[in-house]
Amino acid sequence: MSAALTAPTRVHLTRWVVRLHRPALYLWTALILALAAALLWLAGPLADAAAEAWQRYNACADMGPCAYDQDAILRYKDYYEYATYAVLAVPFLVAAWSGASLIGREVENGTARLAWTQGLSPVRWLATKLALPALLVTVGTGALVALHRHAWVAGDGRIDTAKSWSDFATFYASGPVVVALALTGLVAGALIGLRRASSFGALGGGLCVTAFLWFGIHLLIPHLWSTVTKVTPMAHNVGPSGNGISVTQGVITATGARIADAHCTADTTAQCQAYYADLDAVSWFNDYHPAAHYWPLQWIATGILLAVTALLTVVTFRGLRRRTTTPEGAAV
Amino acid sequence: MSAVTGLPRTVLRLHRTALIVWAAFVLAAVAGLVWLNEITADSARASGSDWAWLDYSEPMGWVSTAMYYSFWAVAAWAGSALIGRELESGTARLAWTQGLSPTRWLAAKLALPALVLVLAGAVFVPVYRWAWSANRDLMGDNWDFGDVFAARGPAVVAYGLCALAVGALAAIVLRRSLPALGVAVAVMISLNVYLEQHREEFWPTVTRTSATEIELPNSASQIENGVLVHGQRNTSVDYWSCDGTAAEMKRCTDDLGITGYWSTFHPQSHFWPMNLVETGILLTITALATAAAFWTLRHRTGAARKESAV
Numbered sequence: 001m002s003a004a005l006t007a008p009t010r011v012h013l014t015r016w017v018v019r020l021h022r023p024a025l026y027l028w029t030a031l032i033l034a035l036a037a038a039l040l041w042l043a044g045p046l047a048d049a050a051a052e053a054w055q056r057y058n059a060c061a062d063m064g065p066c067a068y069d070q071d072a073i074l075r076y077k078d079y080y081e082y083a084t085y086a087v088l089a090v091p092f093l094v095a096a097w098s099g100a101s102l103i104g105r106e107v108e109n110g111t112a113r114l115a116w117t118q119g120l121s122p123v124r125w126l127a128t129k130l131a132l133p134a135l136l137v138t139v140g141t142g143a144l145v146a147l148h149r150h151a152w153v154a155g156d157g158r159i160d161t162a163k164s165w166s167d168f169a170t171f172y173a174s175g176p177v178v179v180a181l182a183l184t185g186l187v188a189g190a191l192i193g194l195r196r197a198s199s200f201g202a203l204g205g206g207l208c209v210t211a212f213l214w215f216g217i218h219l220l221i222p223h224l225w226s227t228v229t230k231v232t233p234m235a236h237n238v239g240p241s242g243n244g245i246s247v248t249q250g251v252i253t254a255t256g257a258r259i260a261d262a263h264c265t266a267d268t269t270a271q272c273q274a275y276y277a278d279l280d281a282v283s284w285f286n287d288y289h290p291a292a293h294y295w296p297l298q299w300i301a302t303g304i305l306l307a308v309t310a311l312l313t314v315v316t317f318r319g320l321r322r323r324t325t326t327p328e329g330a331a332v
Numbered sequence: 333m334s335a336v337t338g339l340p341r342t343v344l345r346l347h348r349t350a351l352i353v354w355a356a357f358v359l360a361a362v363a364g365l366v367w368l369n370e371i372t373a374d375s376a377r378a379s380g381s382d383w384a385w386l387d388y389s390e391p392m393g394w395v396s397t398a399m400y401y402s403f404w405a406v407a408a409w410a411g412s413a414l415i416g417r418e419l420e421s422g423t424a425r426l427a428w429t430q431g432l433s434p435t436r437w438l439a440a441k442l443a444l445p446a447l448v449l450v451l452a453g454a455v456f457v458p459v460y461r462w463a464w465s466a467n468r469d470l471m472g473d474n475w476d477f478g479d480v481f482a483a484r485g486p487a488v489v490a491y492g493l494c495a496l497a498v499g500a501l502a503a504i505v506l507r508r509s510l511p512a513l514g515v516a517v518a519v520m521i522s523l524n525v526y527l528e529q530h531r532e533e534f535w536p537t538v539t540r541t542s543a544t545e546i547e548l549p550n551s552a553s554q555i556e557n558g559v560l561v562h563g564q565r566n567t568s569v570d571y572w573s574c575d576g577t578a579a580e581m582k583r584c585t586d587d588l589g590i591t592g593y594w595s596t597f598h599p600q601s602h603f604w605p606m607n608l609v610e611t612g613i614l615l616t617i618t619a620l621a622t623a624a625a626f627w628t629l630r631h632r633t634g635a636a637r638k639e640s641a642v
Contacts, residue, residue, distance in 0.1 A: 023511070100412070101510045109421055199509060200413035201349065 013120075013128040024097060025136075031093075032140040035086055036147055042079050043151035050076035051158035058160075077161055083151065084163075087144050087173040091181040091210055094137055098189025099206030102129055104199035122324040123317060126190070130313075133186055141182045149174035165291055166245045168218070175298040177217065180305035185210040187309050191316045194323075213308060217301050222247045224300040227287040234276070240286035245297075247288060251281035258285060339432070339440045350409055351448065357402070358452045361395050365463040368392055373467040385470040392463070392471065393479070399456060399488060400479035403495040403524070404517055406449070410499025411516035414441055416509035434633040438500070438626060445496055453489030460484060475603050476553035478528050485607035490614035495520050497621035504625050504632075523617070527610055534609040535602055541594040553598040559585075560592035 018025060049072035057073075060066035103126075106112035116122050152174050155162035163170040172178050189206030196202040222245055230242035231252065240249045250260040259279060289297060344351065368391055376384040415438075418424035428434050460483050464471075473480055482488045498519050503512040537555055540546055548554060558567040574584035598606065 097510075100513070105510065108417075198413060198417065200409065200417065200513075203408070203412070203513070 013124070014132055017128055017132050021102065021133075024101060028136060028140060032143065035083065035144055038079070038083050038086075039144070039147035039151045042076070042083055043147070043154040046072075046076045046079055047151065047154040047159065050155065054158065054160050073159070073161060076155065076159060080151070080155070080163070081169075083148065084169045084173045087148050087178060088169060090141050090144065091178060091185040091214070092207055094133075094141075094182045095185030095189045095206040095210040096203045098133070098186045099193045099196075099202035099204075100189075100199040102133065103190045103193030104196065104202030107194060107196075107202075108199045116324065122320050126194075126317060126320055130186065130190060134183060137182045137186055138179060141179045142176075145174060145176065145178055164243065165294055166243070166289070171245075171294075175294075176302040177298055177305065180302045180309065181210065181214055181217075184213055184305055184309045184312070187312045187316060188213070191312055191319070194316060194320055213305070217305060220304070221245075221297055221301050222289065224304075225289065225293050225296045228290055228293075230286045230288070232284045232286075234281055234283050240284035242286040242288045242290070244291060244293070245289040246286060249284070249286050251276060251279060252283045252285050254280045254282050339436070340444055343440050343444045347414065347445075350413065354448065354452065357398075358456055361399055362456060362459050364391065364395050365459050368395075369463050369466045373470055376470060385472075388467065388470045389472055393473065396460065396464075396479040396483040399460070400482045400491075403491040403520055406445075406492050407495035407499045407516040407520040408513045410445070410496045411502045411512035411514075412499075412509040414445065415500050415503035416506070416512040419503060419507045420509045428633065434629050435626060438504075438629055442496065442500060442622065442625075446493055449492040449496065450489060453486065453492070457483065457485065457488065474551065474553065475600055476532075476598065481531070481603070481607065482610075485604070486611045487607050487614065490611040490618070491520075491524070494523070494614045494618045494621070497618045497625065498523075501621045501625040501628070504628050527613065531606060531610055532598060534613075535598070535606045537596040537598055539594060539596045541592055543592045546593050546595045548595060548597055549599075551600040553600075553602075555596045555598065557593070557595035559588070559590045560594060561589045563591055565594055 049069065053069040053072040056068040057066060060068070103112075106115070112122075112125065115125055152163070152165070152170060156165075165171065165174075172181075185206065188209035189202065192205035192209065193199070193202040196205055227247050228242070230240070232241045234251070240246075248260045250258060252258055259281070368388055372388045372391070376388045415424075418427070424434075424437065427437055464480065464484060475481060475484065482491065495516070499512070499516040502516040502519070503509070506512045506515065532553070532555055540548075541560065546557070556567065558565060559569050560566070561569060569588050569590065574581050574588075576584070
C-alpha cells in the first residue's frame, strides 16, 4: 500500500517544487546554457585565433616589424578571465538563492509552517526542497567545470599567456571542487535559512558560510598530498625552481640544514645575497606540487567538502526535527 | 512631534542588525588603515627582505576594494531587507493604515540609510586619503586604479547612495524581495563596469607630442600612445621592435617613416575633476531613481485608495 502511495506523492512533490521555483529554474538553465556556449566558443575559435597569433609572434625576428593579431590574444585572455569568474560565482549564487528563496522566504512568511500542517512532515518538506536542486546544481555545475577544463586544455601549451593549472582561479574553475562547493552552498543556505528569521539575513549567512568553507579548503589543499622536492644549486642565481603549487621554499646550508624563507625568493638584492652568505647556503629547495598532483588534490578536496556538506545536511535535518517537535511536546 | 522622532527610531530598530554590521565594517576598515600605516609599514621597511612590502600593500588593497564594492551589499540590502521584504509580506500596507503615508514611509526608509552612508564616507574617505599617501614607497598601485580612484573621493559615497536608490526602486517596481535584490545588484554592477570603462573619457585628456620618445611621469594615467608617421598619428606601427645600437635604432625608425611620438594621458591633477564628474553622474542617477520610486509608490497607492473609495 505504501509503495503504491509514495510513488505518485513523490512525483507530485517534485512538481510542486518545480512550480514554486520556476523562475529560478529558468534562470539557472539560461545561465548554464549561456556559460556553456561561451566556454565552447572560448575553447574553439577564440583559443585557435590566439594560438595562431602567438605562433606568428614567436616566428617574428627579434628586430623589425612584426605582424600578428594582438587583439586575438587579448580577447582570449579577457574572455577566459570573465568565464572563469562566472564559474567561480556559481557556489555563491546557489547559496544566496538557497538561503533567501528556497528556504528563508518560506520560513519568514510562514508558508513552511502551513505546508507542515498539510500532511507533509517537515523532514519530507526539506528533503523534497533539497533533492531536486541538488541534482540540478550537480549536473549544471559539473557541465560548466568540464567545459572550463576543456577550454583551458585548448589553450595550454599553445597560448603563451594562458594561465597555469596552478593559478588558483583556474584550479578551482576547472575541477570538481567547485561542484562540491556549490552543493555546500545549497546546504549552507538551507541551514541558515531555517535558523534566521529574515530571508536577507539567511542570504548573507549562506554566503558567509560558503566563503568561509572555501577559504578553509584553500588553506588545506596544498597539504592534502605529499609534495615533490626540487633542489637547485645556489650558483643558478635565479631562485628555487619547479613550477606548480609551492608549499615551502628556502635554502639548504653547507651543513644540510633546511631553512624555509618566505621573503628572499632569489638572491637578487645585495641584502639577500649577504643574508644567504651569512647562512652559508649552498642550494635552493622547493617543496611543491607538480601538474601530476592536479587530480589527487582535486578529488581529496572534493571528498572533504562533500563530507562537510553531508555533515551540514545532518545538522540541518536534526535541527529542523528538534524545532518542529519541541512545541508539540511542550503542549502536552 | 513624537511622530517625527518616532519614525526614524522605528527604522533604526527594524534595521539594527544592518546598522551594526555596517558600523563594524567601517570601523574595522578605518582601524585597519591606521594599524597598517602606523605599525605594519615600519616593520615591513625594517625587515629588509624582497617581499615585505606586500605585508603592507596587500591589506591596503583589500581595504579599498572592500569599501569600493560595498555598494553591492547596499543594493542587495535596499532591494530586499529595507523595502522589498515589507512590500512582499504586507507590513508596509499595515504601516500605511496607521496614519503614516506611503510617501513619509519611503522618505524615512531612505533618509536614514542615506545619512548613515554619508557619515561613513565622511569618516572613511579622509582617513583613506591620508593612508594611501602616507607610504607610497611600499605601494605598487596608482591613483587611476578602480578602487583607489573611487575611495579617494566622494565617488565611493555616491556609489552607496545610488545603490540605495536603485534598490528601493527595484523593490517598489517588483514588490518582491529576492528578484528586487537580483535586479538591483545586477543594475549596479553594470553601471559600475560602464563607468569604470568610460571614466577616462569624462574629462579631456592631455596630449603630448615630441620628436623623441616620451617618458611620462609614473603617476600619469596613459590612455593611448604611438608614433607620428610623416607627422600623422599612428597606433599600429610597432616601433618598440626596433632595437640595437643608437644608429641601428635610428635606421629602423627611419625605415618605418617615424618622425615623432605622441601620448595621451591623464595627469594626476585630473583626479578631482574626474572623481567629481563620476560623483555627479551617480548622484543624477540617484535622484532619478529616487524620484521614480516615489512616483511609482504614490501612483500605485493613490490608485488603490481611489479604487477602494469608490
